[in-house]
Amino acid sequence: MDKIEREGFFNRVYEAVGQIPSGMVATYGQVARLVGAPHRARYVGFALHSNPLPGEIPCHRVVFADGRLAPGFAFGGEAAQRELLESEGVHFLADGRVDLDISRWPAGLE
DNA sequence: CAAGTGACAATAA
C-alpha cells in the first residue's frame, strides 16, 4: 500500500479495482473516492480504457453510479457484461442495472 | 507550451 503511488493516479485505480471481490461491483465515483479523488470519476474509467492491464483489472466489475454500464463497453456490449457479472454472482435489476444495494463492493464505506 | 479529450457524476430543465 505504499509502493502503489508511483506517479500515476492510475496505478491507484488499478489497485482499487483489483481489490474488488467477485460478485461485487464498484462505481467509478466510489473507486475515485477510494483512491483519493472525489471528483476524478471520469478519469477512473479513463484509466481502465487507457491501460486495461488485462487480468489485473476486472473492468466489468466497475459500473456507473446508477449501476449502469458504459453505453459501448469493450467486452462486446453491456449485455455481455451483464452475463459476466451474473456469472460472478452479481444481482441485476429488471432495468438491466446492477443491484448496487447488495453488489456494491465498498459495503459499509459511507 | 497550449488545447483537446475522456468507460463519469451531479444539477438543471
Place this chain on the structure above:
DNA sequence: TTTATTGCCACTT
C-alpha cells in the same frame, strides 16, 4: 420521470 448540459482533472497530441 428522462434527457441535456456543465464541471472535474489528468493524459494525449
